[in-house]
Amino acid sequence: MPKAKASTDPYVRVMNALHVGSRPDELPCRQAEKDEIYNAVTSCLEDGSGGCIYISGVPGTGKTATVHNIARKLQAMAKGEEFEPFRYLEINGLKIPEPTAAYALLWEAVSAHDVKKHGHLRISAKEALKKLTRHFETGAGEDDEPIVVLMDELDQLMTAKQDVVYNFFNWPTLKNSRLIVIAVANTHDMPERVMSGKVRSRLGMQRINFKPYTWQQLQEIVDSRVASAAQKGKPPPKILSKDAIAVAARRVASVSGDARRVLDICRRAVEVAAEDKSTVQTADIDAVIRAMQNSPTAAYIRQCSLHERIMLAALHKVVRREGVAEVQWGWIMSQHLNYVDNLPEEGESRKKPTPAQLKMVLNSLHASRAVIVEDGPAAARRPDWERKVMLNVEPPEVERVLSEMGGSRWKNALGI
Template sequence: MHILHVAARPEALPCRDEEYQRVMRAVEELLEEGSGGCVYISGVPGTGKTATVHAVVRELKRMAEQNETNPFTYVEINGLRLPEPSAAYGLLWEAVSGHDAAEEGHLKISAKESLKNLTRHFGGGKRMGPGGHACVVLMDELDQLMTSKQDVVYNFFNWPTLVNSKLVVLAVANTMDLPERVMSRRVRSRLGMIRINFQPYTTPQLEMIVRSRLEAMKEGLKGDLQDVISPDGIKFAAMKVSSISGDARRVLDICRRTVELVQPMKRTARTEDVRDVIKVMQNSPTAAYLRDLSFHERLLLAALLKCMKREGIEEIKWADVQHQHYLYLGVLAGNGDSTRNPTIGELAYVLDSLLASRAILMEDGAIASRKPDGERRVLLNLEQSEVERVLGEVGGQAWKNALSVS
């Protein structure tokens, strides 16, 4: 069950050899030339984009240590983990200026000051990272950095084009057309960015991903081991997922839940067990409840999920959720949805409705009651993956991109 969990990180990444080689070749060439550039990596969630980039960076670090390629500074910027898109400037400035955030903590300068420093750095002078090295930046969940002005994404696409920048940006996003929406034609033609699109996984590929994890687990164990799930069961799960999304995380989740279901019986999970799990996941009371929610109730849950992913904790201040709700409003409102900012009081009514159904829990007790409302913490009381999946299905592609689900 552990090896089938989506959070497990296997050594090998099956079915992405071609994409791995393309990313590796592109970045290695830029490092050897000592020039800047942008590699734009797109594809729906769960198709191995970030895992492939991580594998490439690991190999390039090893090569740099062996003097097989030029040394580089590496920084990872995840759009889901930033309080505001402009916070990306501070992380990039720390990297190019040689500040060790892991040892000394983050620099205490504003996003505006960081942008000014970066503009000066790339606009003149030596334009390179510490020790004269190139700087490789992984910009993950790029869709999350979109703003009305789109200035953050624009700058990160534009800086690598400047002479001697030595800035290599690996931009990972869920949508293929994001550069077209951000950049003018004149700038796009100057970018010459390398584009690599990850197609959804096919049925045989999804089968291979599950089997490779299980086989890797068996290698460390002794004796004649019983299969935890039958080959036909894996194939059935893979067929179902490939017909809808091709999301590897989805097929792993289905197989893990199936193994969990039959584990007390100490037998191999069969196709009918997989079918039962898929049926429960699709028709659960939670899914029915979520589909019946109002727009602002769904938006509030999406805002809470975003805060949880960004901060890496489950209990979130109510004020932070409110702020994210307002940020999401313009991005996720569809036809017929009100784009008027609700008042704090109106948002409190939305929260009360979710609290009444116990979809969300709020910190309670004597100590909590003495806190200002905005300081009290709220907690999702539903299964996170289920909420993400259903909100994505109901809301459409914009919601899927925001929630990073297929």
Template sequence: MALLGKRTRIEQARQFLSGGAVPRDDSDDELGYEDFPWEWIYDETSGSQNTDNVTPRKRKAVPALASKRIVGARMGSFVCRQGDTVLLKAEGNQAWVGLICEFFEDEEEGEKMAKFMWFSSEKEIRSKSTKRTDFLPNELYISPAFDENPLASINGTAKVLSLEDFQRLYPTGVKKSSRDYGKIFVCRRGCNTRTTTYTPEFKWEDIYSGAADIPALAEFVESKTKATRKRRRAPKEIDDRDDFVVPDSDDDGAPKTPKKRRRLNDAATPTSSRQSPAARKFLTPTHKRIVIKKQLEFTPLGTRVLSPSALSSPFQIARNQLHVSSVPAALPCREEEFSAVYSHLEAAITDGSGSCIYISGTPGTGKTATVREVVAQLHASVQAEELDDFIFVEINGMKVTDPNQSYSLLWQALREDRVSPSHALELLEREFSTPSPRRVPCVVLMDELDQLVTKNQSVMYNFFNWPGLRHSRLIVLAVANTMDLPERTLSNKISSRLGLTRITFPGYTHDQLMLIIQSRLEGVPGHIVHPDAVQFAARKVAAVSGDARRALDICRRAVEIAETEAIVRETEGEEGQPPTPSRTGRNKGKTAGRSLNDAGEPDAILQKRAGPSGRKGVVTIATIKQAINEATSSPLQQALRALPLASKVFLAALLARIRRTGIGEAVLGDVVDEMKKLGLMSQLQPVHEYLLTAVEKDEDRTEGGVAGTSASAQHLHPSTPLKHREGASKTTDAKAARALGIASAAAELAEAGIIGVEARHGERVGRVRLGVAEEEVRLALGDDAEVKGLGVAS
């Protein structure tokens, strides 16, 4: 019984930590094998008068005893007190060493807890280049890191000494046979292991003699392990100093729109990375910083490297900058969303708490780009020592073949260890329900969440649920296209319990799309895109979807068209063709490449160059029209537009269903229901007629209504061997023929690869999904006269 209790306690206290903990060869456990409960030791002498520097947390103290100060804790014969250094159980035979700062009762969890200040071993220092080489086998660094852990994680006492005292007391080292073996440590420096900055050497007994010294010790380690520290200074003060970059004048300290090369906190807090390295290095022996003038830095001419874009034509630069895969220098029109995501993430990382943010919005509204930018800015803050370290991992529903792989990816991010999904799930469950000192927060971006839901809801449930577990420090950013995916897939009861923070990204208006395109064209020389063209593209896209990706794609294609035209024109000119009236004398005789490289030409020249049609070599409204036309006249687009009405309505219904559920696939029967709804709503005579007849006939066919349709669609598929056509066998051929309207539409679409149908014999739940991009269907049928008004464009 006692042994079982002991095991539970150790299980509970397991740290599952690697690297950094102190190896312990002995398995001796001072706490014995009896599972006594932990009891508080109160300060009987001082009563409610707190003279000590260290006060317990009244907030969490047991109410009846709130006036008494907790100074220690007892478990059987084991006693530890505030200010003591103790061992905390780590994975295997390892232990962490922590200094007990305060005790408190966590009422929510009904657990006795303590706040620890950590010692670190050299193993915890990740940077090999800045790691000291003079560390001793039992040396620890006191670190400016704190954690709260249950008393159950305490595993014995530790003794910390100065090097002098250690050598005096143990001149030949600690013998393996000694009870003190593995429990005596030397501390002569403090270290911030994340930044690998050390305090100057000290004598431990000089700086620490007991609980009363904790605040001073914390302050000392904190202040001495930061090369430079954020200190909010007035702009004037910054201006007066030579060694800082002058921040932008629009600083108000609040998170700003993401802009490259200007970190979010730059202006609010001058950080170490903004100082010259020299200014950071120079300290007096008493550790006062010497501010020196920033060294003049220049790059020798011989090694000056031009960026590739500098060598490109304006067209190439524009194409590159408009490309959707290029990372924009700024994300205009997403200021609010950026701030919301940033502050949530920053707060969660700082507090060491878990959090789950659900981000929704239609495609191309900048969800992924914004989250990535936030994470990049937070990483910059970590580099500048303004934020605690965190792990970031991106899991994309489109890129995993099985949603369960998400578990392996998360575990790999946490531990750099590849395991199977089922094993990873086990490990993650255990990890997140186990207290662990210094667990680094982990931010997970779950992109294209819809795809992870389709196959297995437990994946989404777990990722939404884990952040709520007390020890997880997991921050999930779930990105999806629909607002109510959690409710639809997890039931209202569960999803409301999860307490998700929701952020919605609205579609861009045409003004916003204009701004986005213009910002991408910033720095492109030669005014090669006419402002009217930008406006036209923005209007066209905003009318259909508000999708920045589409707007950028159209503009990029338009630039390509203009570039080709310019080259053709130049070549024609070179081959002795009479120059066009627009050709300026300056350009005459130049090669295509060189003449196109003219940067900064005034608009007038470009307009002239554009020729009588007003478009050669410049992107105009006509070029945009051509680009849109091309995009909508690809073979796929043409095939989609040439589909029979039944197939178009089927696609419109499938799209509506997918959009409504937020899931990338739908039950065939539901699509037919959707068709009925569309038929009722539609003002279009042909749709109305078609649907009422086709659906009614279909309903006649089987009592289940949609079942018959599903079966028909699946089993009338030309690729299905006749003998396997269960649906057909269930009904008479005549009935099947009557239902052929919808069934054959589905079969035809499946054969063309426009949809995929997953046949489930004898069931009513055959599933159907799009086999082409949703965007292609929207583009082709969005303004198709036959199905206009069925919501394909929205």
């Protein structure tokens, strides 16, 4: 996210600093993990070898932000000739149409294709895989620049055959390979649960787990963001009281330890305080948390039936996967049926609904205006499964309430 234009209003500066999309120069409370990742990557770069690093931890614990911070530092060092040049590539499982699309992205990096200048290569996943396999298995990359790949949201790159993840962890182990893969996932035991033995063996080189933040760490994170909002030569603005930050940190730590959550709570409290230029107190934090918990969207989701909640989860998952707001009804049905296998609690039916029953659930959500279903002559001429559906409630609220109601099972399914 680009840095917001500097403002003289301290409330605006603090709100900008507390925004979850901002990228501070320093990340407090993760120095040990940062050092471990940095040492693993630099060791590979210095040795001219490939390597695999598996990073796990629940959302909001600084995994991706830490890797970004390290990547920026290493790129600056390479520019200053402290390291030889290397190519850096990010592959986000939520931002590619299908897992195999990762092959084309990696081939662009391997072949030194300039995407900014010439756009993406028009190459199929199958052809890219052939080229990559030939490249790494013949040792053709021995004299090439090293390539550091961040595979974010690894959970979303899993396939039935697990071939995409296997290949990305296999190629760095081949002779003369200079591919360094940093994989980031939400679950610590994902390799043991869903990967084959041969893939797990590739992960033994380096495994780093990010534990949820404690309340003291969350407080330090907020303090550092507020301090970063200070104008040059002036002390940090006194907009959030110490007690207010502590209350927000304790409340979040007791549930998830998600730094994004505490930042969002504090930012919303500052927005309210900005109206009369007051200082945020503990009562203001409590009011924000109550408002977030008792929003109309939250109240609606809590009274939804099991299959209505599953369909909201399925729609949300497909939207994140496809990267567009409007998605096909057929994709939602398929994801819904996949979820029926593992989301219902013990005692709840896991019998898969028929297409007609799924349509009834969709119509119920549509009648409540929780979703919008494409209508009109053009839509009527297409097959029913191609009709577009859009979420009409706040996605973060859907994530939060469904995960709070369903616990870890729903959190893992939603990828949060």
